[in-house]
Amino acid sequence: MSVMIKVGMADLNVCTAPDVLTTLGLGSCVGIVLYDSRSKTAGLVHIMLPDSTKIRNNENTAKFADTGIDALILRLTAIGANRNRLLAKIAGGAQMFAFNANSDMLRIGERNTQASKLKLQSLGIRIVAEDTGLDYGRTIEFYPGTGQLYIKSVGRPLKIL
Amino acid sequence: MSNINLDQIDNMQFDVLKEIGNIGAGNATTALSTMINGKVDMCVPKVALLELKDLPDVVGGAENIVVGILITLDGEINGMMMFMMELKSAHHLVNLLMGKSMEEEAFTEMEYSALKEIGNIIAGAYLSSLSTLINIRIGASVPYMSIDMAGAILSVPAIEFGKVGDKALIIETQFSKDDSDVNGYFILIPTLESYNVILTSLGL
Numbered sequence: 001m002s003v004m005i006k007v008g009m010a011d012l013n014v015c016t017a018p019d020v021l022t023t024l025g026l027g028s029c030v031g032i033v034l035y036d037s038r039s040k041t042a043g044l045v046h047i048m049l050p051d052s053t054k055i056r057n058n059e060n061t062a063k064f065a066d067t068g069i070d071a072l073i074l075r076l077t078a079i080g081a082n083r084n085r086l087l088a089k090i091a092g093g094a095q096m097f098a099f100n101a102n103s104d105m106l107r108i109g110e111r112n113t114q115a116s117k118l119k120l121q122s123l124g125i126r127i128v129a130e131d132t133g134l135d136y137g138r139t140i141e142f143y144p145g146t147g148q149l150y151i152k153s154v155g156r157p158l159k160i161l
Numbered sequence: 162m163s164n165i166n167l168d169q170i171d172n173m174q175f176d177v178l179k180e181i182g183n184i185g186a187g188n189a190t191t192a193l194s195t196m197i198n199g200k201v202d203m204c205v206p207k208v209a210l211l212e213l214k215d216l217p218d219v220v221g222g223a224e225n226i227v228v229g230i231l232i233t234l235d236g237e238i239n240g241m242m243m244f245m246m247e248l249k250s251a252h253h254l255v256n257l258l259m260g261k262s263m264e265e266e267a268f269t270e271m272e273y274s275a276l277k278e279i280g281n282i283i284a285g286a287y288l289s290s291l292s293t294l295i296n297i298r299i300g301a302s303v304p305y306m307s308i309d310m311a312g313a314i315l316s317v318p319a320i321e322f323g324k325v326g327d328k329a330l331i332i333e334t335q336f337s338k339d340d341s342d343v344n345g346y347f348i349l350i351p352t353l354e355s356y357n358v359i360l361t362s363l364g365l
Contacts, residue, residue, distance in 0.1 A: 008214030008215075009213050009214040009216070009217075009312075009316065009319055009323075010213055010214060010323060010327065011214055024217070024222075024223035024224050024310070024312050025217055025223035025224055025309075025310035025311060025312020025313045025315075025316070026312070026313060026316070027309070027310075027312065027313030027314060027315070027316030027317060028313075028316050028317060028320055029316050029319075029320070048213070048316070048319065048320050048323040049320065049323055049324065055324055056325075057325055057326050057327075060327050063323055063327070094313065096229075096307045096309065096313055096314055096316065096317050097231055097305035097306070097307050097317060098305060099233075099305060108317075108320055135307070136309055136313070137309040137310040137312065137313020137314070137316075138313070139223075139224055139310065139312075154226055154308070154309055154310060155267075
């Protein structure tokens with residue numbers, strides 16, 4: 001039996017096929033999936049903020065793009081994933097409200113997405129698929145067995161990346 | 162200066178915050194009731210210290226589709242005020258106001274702005290009563306509206322709170338119309354410093 005493992009906000013988890021990783025209602029946060037298709041292992045981190053160095057209270061590594069991805073890789077290699085085979089799929093980073101231009105909450109989704117991409121790039125992990133930006137929430141499911149990322153949104157057809 | 166520590170809020174502070182929710186939501190509910198010309202009940206407010214990851218569950222699960230109207234607060238009180246309704250309730254409300262029969266299609270532009278204005282009026286009633294109570298001016302933004310999964314909408318205040326910690330202290334009040342076809346939530350999410358301002362101004 002496969003188990004659906006839920007990852008909350010500022011949280012991360014790893015699994016091996018046939019288990020499935022999911023995170024519900026991604027808004028401006030970004031869900032980053034890293035997987036190794038040979039060992040059929042995968043990890044998902046649900047980050048909320050782009051940069052841990054800009055925040056005083058940063059013990060929760062899963063909250064930030066930079067530290068979250070590092071922490072996820074450690075967990076993945078611990079369950080048998082090969083660091084050099086890891087590929088990434090990312091989703092989320094929407095702008096949920098049309099804030100005024102002077103709001104500092106503006107573009108937080110976009111900044112999360114950018115920071116995630118930069119971090120992955122600096123680690124040499126290739127992003128094979130992404131569904132980011134725009135103005136709607138996403139629920140994602142990742143199947144390590146097939147490497148497929150399911151993206152469900154309100155009033156939109158199911159997307160498989 | 163009163164200092165609020167999220168991990169040890171005393172009973173007195175809890176009660177005061179609850180009363181703030183009571184007064185604010187009471188006025189907001191009255192405004193709503195006047196608008197739709199019907200009786201609207203409200204529940205006892207909940208003051209809860211939540212882990213950020215549990216925040217979406219306050220309105221019935223992360224995937225629950227809701228209409229969220231958000232107003233950001235500035236001045237001496239910073240934070241956010243949210244007014245959330247289930248999609249069905251929002252349709253009912255719009256139909257009540259515009260004298261239409263029940264249908265659950267996508268909102269027209271007119272209905273969309275009506276809904277936004279409802280949110281503005283009742284959130285305004287909440288905030289102005291709070292402002293009078295603590296005798297502090299509260300600056301409110303224009304209303305922003307989004308119809309989506311509760312988790313996605315609540316990620317916006319969660320991110321703001323995420324900048325300072327892993328928990329959010331919220332004052333939540335649920336309301337429902339007598340035949341329970343319209344119900345929703347008022348959620349006040351002040352920043353930590355604003356809680357201090359509120360409590361201090363009330364002599365705590």
